[in-house]
Amino acid sequence: MTNKTKIAIIGAGPGSLATAMLLSQLDYEVSIYEKNDRIGGRTALHKMGKYSFDIGPSALTMTHVLTSLFMDCKRDILDYVSLLPINPIHTLYFKDISFPLFSDQASTKKVIATYFPGEEYGFDRFMRENTKKMLYLTPLNQFNYSSLFDFFRPTTLRALPSLTLGRSLMDDLARYFNSKHLRLAFSLQMRYLGMSPWDIPASYSIIPFSEYYYGTYHPIGGQNKIVEAMQQVITENKGKLFFNSEVTEFEIDDKKITGAKLANGQVIEADYYFTNLDFIHSMTTEKTNKADTKEYSSSAFMLYLGLNKEFPFSHQSIIFPSDYRKFSINTMHKKILSKDLAVHITNPSATDNTMAPINHSSIRIMVPVPNNSSQIDWKKETKEFRQLVLDTVKDRLDVPDLEDFIEEEFIITPKDWEEKYHIKHGAVFGLQHVWSQHGFLHLSKKTPNYKNLFVIGAGAMTGSSLPYIIENAQIATKKFLQKEKKSK
Structure with a gap:
């Protein structure tokens, strides 16, 4: 291909990386611009001393979608990532009974x-x-x-x-x-x-x-190994990644994007642009207002613990409150914090001995909480809520001495999700998955109709898990190729 078509992709999350894989495989000139110093977004690795954690997703299913993506790029996923089955999938802890479920x-x-x-x-x-x-x-x-x-x-x-x-x-x-x-x-x-x-x-x-x-799987080394494998394919295909390169605005001429302006003032010129919906939200006041009228999912309070002891937890443990419906109403409708919590604990050390040293544990605790439309003051609430979460885990999993073994600790609140990860309302699962926000009614389909812009990533559709993000990237790529064909 002479005079290659230039593609600029904003962000280096899984959706962007999947798109870059497909387009670089087709010999387009692909460049990714990421505001952080690493790939992955919420699928990134978080290191604390000798402990490793996945920031976001904790398990992988529908692995055929990932396999298909690598096959489209003439690769075998197993040459890049080792997948281990998670068994049991989770152990469920109710007040009156506990039991495991298997893949x-x-x-x-x-x-x-x-x-x-x-x-x-x-x-x-x-x-x-x-x-x-x-x-x-x-x-x-x-x-x-x-x-x-x-x-x-x-x-x-x-x-x-x-x-x-x-x-x-x-x-x-x-x-x-x-x-x-x-x-x-x-x-x-x-x-x-x-x-x-x-x-x-x-x-x-x-x-x-x-x-x-x-089945449900865990990549050895964590979910971040998937995005690392995607980056490797892009690099093999001569695609380029630029870090610490935040795109702050688009330059527009007659409904066509002529440039993407970086925070340092540099303007990136390309023939086509792919971006995440969260960035579109910030483009115009009108778009922000539309976004504010939508229904958003819950947020999540995250606690990452490096423990200098090996705990006998399953890879995934789910603690249920006495009244799960009341908890759901508090979280989604009343938008208030509950005292009796639903807690999701991930212990990858049960499956993978690379996430923490031998006889140690990298534990991630997630509690669904209201998103930031609740106006909860997390600076005020974090300390007390953290203790409530730990007390719940200690009581329900019968580990009264858990806190004695904390060597490293990191917390992400809904406010952090919004301010550090630029997620609307800190709603980590995006828009609520209701029919009034599906398909052509989804906000991503209402974005300005720029001739050379495509929306990708978790915010571009209803469904925030990795398989659906990859499928959305495949759809966006197909749409691009159709437009590219017509333009020639």
Whole structure:
């Protein structure tokens, strides 16, 4: 390709890296501009002394999507990343009962039969019916849904019965499980999507389903190893990454971006630009106002602990409050802090001995909390809330001496998510996953119609997990190639 088409990508998160992989593989001149000194965004590595932590995602499912991305670039993902199965997927701690669930369906069925006799047949139906649902819904991820007409595609119409419109996830799970414990066990959506299972549409049952169907994995060294592998492919394809290069504004001429201005005053010129939606929010007051009217997910209070002792926790432990619905209402609707918490604990040392020294543990604790539209003063609340979180873990996991072994500690509050990571309202899971914010109604489809701009990343669609971010990058790349073809 002579006089290569120049592509400028703003940000070095997974969506940007996936896009850069695909376009550099096609021999476009690709440059990524990242405001921080490292790749990954929320998928980055955080080091504290001899302890390593994933800032964000803690497990990977639907690995075929990642495999497909590397195959599109004529690579084998296993040449870059070693994936270990997580088993059990998680251990669930209720006030009156605790039990593990496994990615192996036969093992999970056996656990259910032991603790909830007869309910194992509901699990069989859940898996069987969601297999069909996944078959119909997966092709929908390949569409851009930038207009109402996309909803009338034959593929979309065939999938309509599987969308179970008008039904919440919790309503749907009542069709399979009589036990409230199992309904909660299969509706861990506060963790995945920052919403209440009583609010989220029933179609999202495919997310807990995917853990048992596709399995759940941990890359040796942490989730950050995935973005490092993506960076390596980009570098092999002669793509370029520029760090400490924050884009502050676009220069516009006749609905076309003519340059991206960096904080140091330098102007980057390219033929096409790819960027994250959070940056679009800051472009105009009008766009900010539109963003303020949308419904956002919960935020998260994060506690990262380097412990000089090996604790016998599963890779993932979920602590449930006595009244999960009350907790959800407090978090999502009343936007107040609860005293009885839902807590997600990640202990990668249970699977991977590279995250902490031998006989030590790198523990990450996540608690869903209201986003910053709540006006909670985290400077005032952090100390007391941190202690409440630790007391909850010590009590419910029966580790009264936990604090005695803290060697390193790091906290991220909702205020930090907003100020340091530039996430609207600190809502780490983006917009709420409701029908009024899907498809062509999603804010990313309402962005200024610049001729050479494409929106990518977690904020560009409804669904913030890595597989959906990669699929969105593939959609954006396909859309770009169609436009590029027409322009020639």
